[in-house]
Amino acid sequence: MKPRLWLALPLIVFGLFLLAVGWRLSSPPDPTVKSRLVGQPIPDFTLAAAVPGKAGLVSADLKDGGPRLVNLFASWCVPCLAEAPVLMDLKRRGLPIDGIAIRDASADVAEFLMKHGDPFRRIGADPQSQLQMTLGSSGVPESFIVDARGVIRYQHIGPIMPQDVPMILAEWEKAR
Amino acid sequence: MRTLLASLLLAVSVPALADSAQPPAPYAYRQLDDPQQEARAKELMEELRCLVCQGQSIADSDAELAGDMRHLVRSRIKAGESPDQVRTWLVERYGSWVSYAPTFGPETLLLYAAPALLLLAGALLAARRLTRNRV
Numbered sequence: 120m121k122p123r124l125w126l127a128l129p130l131i132v133f134g135l136f137l138l139a140v141g142w143r144l145s146s147p148p149d150p151t152v153k154s155r156l157v158g159q160p161i162p163d164f165t166l167a168a169a170v171p172g173k174a175g176l177v178s179a180d181l182k183d184g185g186p187r188l189v190n191l192f193a194s195w196c197v198p199c200l201a202e203a204p205v206l207m208d209l210k211r212r213g214l215p216i217d218g219i220a221i222r223d224a225s226a227d228v229a230e231f232l233m234k235h236g237d238p239f240r241r242i243g244a245d246p247q248s249q250l251q252m253t254l255g256s257s258g259v260p261e262s263f264i265v266d267a268r269g270v271i272r273y274q275h276i277g278p279i280m281p282q283d284v285p286m287i288l289a290e291w292e293k294a295r
Numbered sequence: 296m297r298t299l300l301a302s303l304l305l306a307v308s309v310p311a312l313a314d315s316a317q318p319p320a321p322y323a324y325r326q327l328d329d330p331q332q333e334a335r336a337k338e339l340m341e342e343l344r345c346l347v348c349q350g351q352s353i354a355d356s357d358a359e360l361a362g363d364m365r366h367l368v369r370s371r372i373k374a375g376e377s378p379d380q381v382r383t384w385l386v387e388r389y390g391s392w393v394s395y396a397p398t399f400g401p402e403t404l405l406l407y408a409a410p411a412l413l414l415l416a417g418a419l420l421a422a423r424r425l426t427r428n429r430v
Contacts, residue, residue: 150349152346152392153390154389155388155389155390156387156388193315195314195315195316221315222317222359223315223317224316246317247320247363247366248320248359248363249363249366249367251360252363252364252367252388253388254388255388255389257346257347257360257389258347258360
C-alpha cells in the first residue's frame with residue numbers, strides 16, 4: 120500500500136464505524152426471547168390447581184385430545200386484561216385452552232376469571248416461575264400451541280390481539 | 296402551588312403494576328448454607344443474562360424473574376448439579392444468548408480465533424519492519 124492510502128485509513132475506519140452505528144440505530148435488534156423448545160416435545164411437569172374447583176395441569180394432559188393453546192397469564196399482568204376477551208373468542212371458536220398462572224395467589228386468579236371470563240379447561244399454578252423457565256418463556260402473557268403428541272408447535276410472545284386470531288387459528292389447524 | 300400539589304400527588308401515587316404481589320422465591324435472596332456451593336452458584340449467576348432486564352446479570356438484577364432464576368440456579372446446585380449442567384439446561388431453552396460466557400461454535404469461531412489472528416498480523420508487521428531496517 121502507498122503511504123497516501125495509509126493516511127486515509129483512520130477516516131475509512133471511522134466511516135465504517137458510523138455505518139455500523141447507523142445500521143443498528145435504524146434497525147434495533149429484536150428484544151423478544153424465543154423459546155428453543157418450539158418443535159420439541161413439551162417437558163414433563165406437574166402443576167397444582169391454581170383455583171379450587173378446577174384441575175391443575177400435568178404434561179400428560181397435553182398429550183391427548185388434539186392440539187390446544189397453553190396460555191401463560193397472571194392476574195397482575197396488565198396486557199393479560201387486553202388478551203382476556205380474545206381468549207374467550209378463541210374458546211367460542213372451539214380452540215381448547217389450558218392456563219398456567221404465573222406468580223399468582225388463588226384468590227386473585229379467581230377474581231380475575233370472574234371479572235374477565237374464564238376460557239380455561241385447566242389451570243396450573245406456577246408460583247415461582249419455574250415452569251415458565253422450563254418452557255423457555257420469559258414473560259406474561261405468552262402462549263404455546265401444543266399438538267396432540269405433546270410437541271410445541273408455535274410460541275406467541277405478548278398478548279394475542281383481535282388481529283392475531285386468524286393466525287392463531289391457522290397455527291392450530293396446522294398442528295392437527 | 297400547582298407544582299407542589301402535583302409533586303405531592305405523584306409522591307403518593309401507586310405505579311402501574313408490572314410485578315406480582317407474591318413473595319420472592321426462597322433462594323432469590325438467600326445464600327446456600329454450603330459456602331462452596333454458594334460460590335459456584337454465585338459465579339454462574341454472574342454469567343447468566345436476566346431475561347427481562349437484558350444487559351444485566353441475574354446476580355445484579357432486582358427483577359422478579361431474575362430472583363426466580365437465582366432460585367432455579369441455587370436449588371439445582373444444591374441438588375448436586377454442576378454449574379455447566381445448569382447453564383446447558385438454560386441454553387437449551389433460551390439459546391446461548393442467556394449466557395454471557397460465549398460457547399465455542401461456528402458463530403463464535405471468529406471471536407476465539409481473533410487473538411491468534413491479531414498476533415499473527417502483528418508478527419508479520421514486525422518481521423517486515425525488522426528485515427527492512429537491517430538492509
